[in-house]
Amino acid sequence: MKLSVLDQSPILSDSDPQEAMRQTTELAAHVDRLGYHRLWVSEHHSTNSLAGSAPEILATHLAAHTKRIRVGTGGVLLPHYSAYKVAESFRVLETLHPGRIDLGVGRAPGGMPNVNLALNRGKLPRVEDYPKQVEQLMSYLHGEDPAGMNIYATPKGDTSPELWMLGSSGTSARLAADLGTSYSFAHFINGHGGMGAMDRYNNHFTSSIQQTEPAGNVSVFAVCADTQERAEYLASSLDLALLLIEQGGVRHHFPTPEEAFNYSYSFFQQERIRENRKRMVVGDKETVKQELESLADAYGVDEIMVNTIVHPFEERLHSYELLADAFNLTQEG
Template sequence: MKLSVLDQSVISSGSTAYTALKNTAALAQITEQLGYERFWVAEHHNANGIAGTSPEVLISHIAAKTKHIKVGSGGVLLPQYSPYKVAENFKVLEALYPNRIDLGIGRSPGGSPETRLALTDGLRKSLNEFPRQVQDLQKYIIGNDKGKNAVTAYPVHESLPEIWMLGVSHRGARLAAELGIAFTFGHFIAPLNGKRAMDYYYKHFQPSVYPNKPKANICIFVICAETTEKAEFLATSLDLWLLALGKGEANAEIISPDQASRKVLSQEDKKAIKENRRRMVIGTKELIREELSRLSKLYGTDEFMVLTNVYDFEDKVRSYKLLAEIDF
């Protein structure tokens, strides 16, 4: 089993964006030493509790502070941007850090309608253009040595950033399969859609320049601790954070487990938390091993991209260390 990391640079209550970003870079160094396969950073906008708004900038910083772990985006919100400029950004990164850059892309609109218009400078772009944008991105990344393209994305380098499609449904899996792109399924967003999406991807994959065979991983919330009680206690912060995000609350900072345990919850809140727990695996090493092994068979993949949003950085590091110790 290969393990990877997705980090959203979430700001803990009472802390700062500086600390969140510093912790993200430190986590990359730690997980590299632990043997993790890749380290991706997210892109979020207009959310005061999430410092990760520019994956390209953060990727460069992290790659400079690490030696061999693959570093990438999870993911660039392509509908808001020019595929040409995205290709340029990541080809520069690949030239700086050869064979280490992953270009994860997603179809998400990036937030509220107002946020999306701010990203597109007021241009109302259709999400239906996403398949065409992905094809254009492929064209610019791969290049064409026969001079058929009127515009080339530079710099040209012997290695290429690897494109990954991030999806939470059958639709994303279908596009990734048709275009021959590696695929990440967001179990941490939509756990009920995964089996159908992954089955379709493997069955209908069309080889491209890279990869020439299906390549996929699963992104999931994981909190691992020495005891079930400790893991559950840490998870209360994630429960309340997801609840706040789901309600569209302005403050998206992650609160401490002590604060979370004192919150008065409505029946609707408790129902939402129960539903959200489907997006997570929480417990000891034994439970995590059992559940990830089950999901590995269900999804047909040998790589999990782990997202651990807890209040205290040391608890986060401990969770990743315990996870790395598991014999799958």
């Protein structure tokens, strides 16, 4: 099974955006050496707890600081942008790092509702145009002229970025199948319905200029530590962070385990934490390995993307080390 990484550049307690970006850069080099398959970075706007607002720029930086791992976006929120411009940006990336670039796209706003207006010059994006945008994007990436305007995405080349559609529902799965892209389900966002969505994708897949067979993966929160007890302690900070997100609280950083320990939880909040654990895998390396393999089997995929947000940063690095060891990844010699 392939093991990959989704990183959202979280801003930890007593940290700042510059440090979050430095940590993402260090993490990229770390998981590259450990033998992970791919690394994606996300797009979030007007948030104080996640530093990644321009994943195409961050991916360029990370590709330059790594050697083997595939690097890409999870993902570019396409309704905000021109398919042609996105294609050219990623054709530049592919030219710089041929055979290593992924372009994951989604249609979420990436922030509060007003983000839509700010990114679209005071207008709401036409999400109904999204399927056509993805179709045009794939054509541009592969050197075609989908609009019949005698224009092409440059620089041209012999290889193209791999296009992935991201989703947390069956709608995106069917669209990915119809257009013939790869498909990634965000289990870390929605712990329900993902297996049905992946089945829909596989059962309706149509070959395309990019690929002739379906290819899917699933992303999940994971916290791995030397012991189950230590993993639970570290994961408590993510429990609290997800709870605060659901309650619409303004967050300036991801809390520490100590903050989570001292937080006074109501009965309802404790129930929400138990429900949110369906989006997470927590434990020592053997426990996490077994649960990730079971998740991959349930989804019918051969790749899991792990999203680890723990405090301090060194524990994040260690979590990925333990998983690399558990899965016998081929580390750089």
